[in-house]
Amino acid sequence: MRKSSRSVTSNVGALQISSVRDGERGAQVVAGWPSWLASVAGEAINGWIPRKADSFERMEKIGQGTYSSVYKARDLETNKIVALKKVRFASKDPESVRFMAREIIILRRLDHPNVMKLEGLITSRVSGSMYLIFEYMEHDLSGLASTPGVNFSEAQIKCYMKQLLHGLEHCHSRGVLHRDIKGSNLLLDHNNNLKIGDFGLANFYGEHQKKQPLTSRVVTLWYRPPELLLGSTDYGVTVDLWSTGCILAELFNGKPIMPGRTEVEQLHKIFKLCGSPSEEYWKRTKLSHATVFKPQNPYKRCVAETFKSLPSSALALVEVLLAVEPDARGTTAHALQSEFFTTKPFASDTSSLPKYPFKKETDVKLREEEARRKKETSSKQNESKQVSRESKAVPAPDANAELLTSIQKRQGQHNKTSMSEKFNPNEDAAGFLIEPLKSGTGQNGYTRYGVSSGSSRSPHRKELRTQRSFVQRGAAQLTKFSNSVAARDASHFAIANPRWLEERYNNNNNGSQDDGDWSQRLLVKPKDSTKDKESILGHGEKTEKMNYSGPLVSSRGNLDEMLKEHEIQIQLAVRKARADKKTNRDDHGQTQAFLAANGR
Numbered sequence: 120m121r122k123s124s125r126s127v128t129s130n131v132g133a134l135q136i137s138s139v140r141d142g143e144r145g146a147q148v149v150a151g152w153p154s155w156l157a158s159v160a161g162e163a164i165n166g167w168i169p170r171k172a173d174s175f176e177r178m179e180k181i182g183q184g185t186y187s188s189v190y191k192a193r194d195l196e197t198n199k200i201v202a203l204k205k206v207r208f209a210s211k212d213p214e215s216v217r218f219m220a221r222e223i224i225i226l227r228r229l230d231h232p233n234v235m236k237l238e239g240l241i242t243s244r245v246s247g248s249m250y251l252i253f254e255y256m257e258h259d260l261s262g263l264a265s266t267p268g269v270n271f272s273e274a275q276i277k278c279y280m281k282q283l284l285h286g287l288e289h290c291h292s293r294g295v296l297h298r299d300i301k302g303s304n305l306l307l308d309h310n311n312n313l314k315i316g317d318f319g320l321a322n323f324y325g326e327h328q329k330k331q332p333l334t335s336r337v338v339t340l341w342y343r344p345p346e347l348l349l350g351s352t353d354y355g356v357t358v359d360l361w362s363t364g365c366i367l368a369e370l371f372n373g374k375p376i377m378p379g380r381t382e383v384e385q386l387h388k389i390f391k392l393c394g395s396p397s398e399e400y401w402k403r404t405k406l407s408h409a410t411v412f413k414p415q416n417p418y419k420r421c422v423a424e425t426f427k428s429l430p431s432s433a434l435a436l437v438e439v440l441l442a443v444e445p446d447a448r449g450t451t452a453h454a455l456q457s458e459f460f461t462t463k464p465f466a467s468d469t470s471s472l473p474k475y476p477f478k479k480e481t482d483v484k485l486r487e488e489e490a491r492r493k494k495e496t497s498s499k500q501n502e503s504k505q506v507s508r509e510s511k512a513v514p515a516p517d518a519n520a521e522l523l524t525s526i527q528k529r530q531g532q533h534n535k536t537s538m539s540e541k542f543n544p545n546e547d548a549a550g551f552l553i554e555p556l557k558s559g560t561g562q563n564g565y566t567r568y569g570v571s572s573g574s575s576r577s578p579h580r581k582e583l584r585t586q587r588s589f590v591q592r593g594a595a596q597l598t599k600f601s602n603s604v605a606a607r608d609a610s611h612f613a614i615a616n617p618r619w620l621e622e623r624y625n626n627n628n629n630g631s632q633d634d635g636d637w638s639q640r641l642l643v644k645p646k647d648s649t650k651d652k653e654s655i656l657g658h659g660e661k662t663e664k665m666n667y668s669g670p671l672v673s674s675r676g677n678l679d680e681m682l683k684e685h686e687i688q689i690q691l692a693v694r695k696a697r698a699d700k701k702t703n704r705d706d707h708g709q710t711q712a713f714l715a716a717n718g719r
């Protein structure tokens with residue numbers, strides 16, 4: 120990034136992005152920045168000048184995120200191939216701009232070979248859009264692991280894990296929590312250098328920050344730690360370590376280890392595998408959902424039995440990272456010192472690993488075609504299903520109305536198309552079969568872990584690959600249960616940009632928490648509140664039913680009862696899915712995943 124002649128030190132450590140003084144703003148606008156950005160998020164651009172769009176040759180689309188579209192491009196000044204991430208936000212809404220800017224501020228704070236480097240920004244005084252410029256990365260870890268014929272050796276897994284932990288160590292040392300660690304956010308270049316990407320959900324934490332509650336609604340579901348599912352708003356680096364443990368086990372296992380479809384099911388999967396927390400923990404903890412989710416009988420931990428085929432040093436590290444109580448997960452430094460990295464086979468050198476052919480562009484095209492095809496089919500189906508869906512949906516509580524307004528702002532409510540573009544329920548993860556792991560022995564005699572080298576892509580890998588961050592995850596999960604559990608539109612509610620809500624909440628509440636914790640309002644509510652429904656519909660969206668993601672559980676009761684209720688809901692959905700399957704062949708994959716995941 121070129122520096123402006125007037126270099127200003129930016130205090131990117133501040134949680135709140137303060138407005139810049141008029142003089143600074145003026146200088147930034149003169150430097151070419153739009154005033155909507157300079158006026159509310161001057162810190163994000165301090166000392167930089169924007170690049171011009173016409174100094175890049177935009178090539179194909181290579182990624183579609185929840186908040187962004189990513190394009191391959193050529194930098195005409197350097198002739199280098201780069202990735203341009205076009206971020207979605209509403210330039211007329213200062214809060215929306217601030218939140219978009221937070222990703223930039225965080226990225227500018229980081230500087231490490233295993234963290235994606237922000238190389239610059241493209242916008243202009245008259246533009247309403249913003250592109251983030253990154254080094255172009257050929258692969259991501261999930262995509263690579265799902266490639267037919269690609270099986271990782273233990274040394275190779277160590278190589279990737281080591282890089283991930285070094286990158287995370289850097290983030291944590293700079294006071295940054297990533298909060299969305301998963302395979303598709305771990306990017307790899309053609310030399311097998313791994314870089315942590317997508318800081319869209321990241322936030323600052325630590326003692327030097329003003330102590331403010333963080334949102335618990337972050338991290339893609341399958342990688343989300345129990346304390347977040349229990350509603351913690353005071354957490355730290357251990358959330359990233361849990362996700363790291365999930366990835367480590369997954370790389371050996373060949374498929375995601377806890378593919379929950381709802382938050383309740385996710386927590387149940389965690390307790391079944393990792394055991395439920397100790398009595399001590401329940402007593403000590405003030406987590407908002409703890410009373411609701413505490414099981415009557417404790418669950419026994421069975422990580423060792425489940426992953427008995429893992430090398431012992433890998434299993435030992437998985438045991439630590441997947442500790443159900445956060446404090447026992449240690450730190451990135453502890454993990455790097457563990458036997459997993461200090462015993463043979465040692466982590467491969469990146470240069471000794473195979474070079475994999477590019478395939479990102481084809482992947483994106485295939486996924487988009489598939490999504491388009493499904494969308495066409497489903498919009499026809501949705502028309503006929505509308506009545507039953509609405510009648511079974513649980514209305515949202517009053518408290519959600521305010522949040523809904525916020526969400527719409529973040530997503531650019533003035534632009535309805537951007538909303539629907541963002542949310543494509545059919546482009547979801549669960550439409551694929553989960554197959555049993557097949558591992559084998561590679562040419563070098565090492566055990567190769569991961570999927571078998573069949574002629575087609577591994578379905579469960581596809582599932583992993585397309586499991587999106589919080590937003591899309593919500594959409595995907597809920598769509599599966601749209602008729603019996605929650606309405607599809609619930610995801611519009613549940614997909615609030617959590618970091619935006621977090622900040623908004625903090626701004627409005629001066630960081631104080633009360634019994635009406637907003638994250639709890641998102642999850643737990645009484646079942647019969649028609650009034651609530653009225654009130655939420657009264658907030659400008661008369662035609663769209665807004666529901667929420669958590670009505671799988673009653674607000675009072677124990678986990679076992681809830682799970683029973685939950686299971687009934689799932690069975691209803693399974694029956695429904697079976698019926699749909701008969702009537703629509705295009706729903707085939709989705710139904711299969713549903714049945715497979717339920718062991719039916």
Ligand SMILES: Nc1ncnc2c1ncn2[C@@H]1O[C@H](COP(=O)(O)OP(=O)(O)OP(=O)(O)O)[C@@H](O)[C@H]1O
Pocket residue numbers: 181182183184185186187188189202204235253254255256257259303304306316317318319587588589591
């Ligand atoms: N530097 C890069 N090089 C190549 N591809 C990239 C790069 N950065 C991102 N991508 C691709 O674009 C996709 C979306 O990017 P990113 O994850 O940053 O956006 P997002 O909107 O925050 O997505 P998500 O919904 O996963 O949170 C990634 O999954 C990846 O495949």
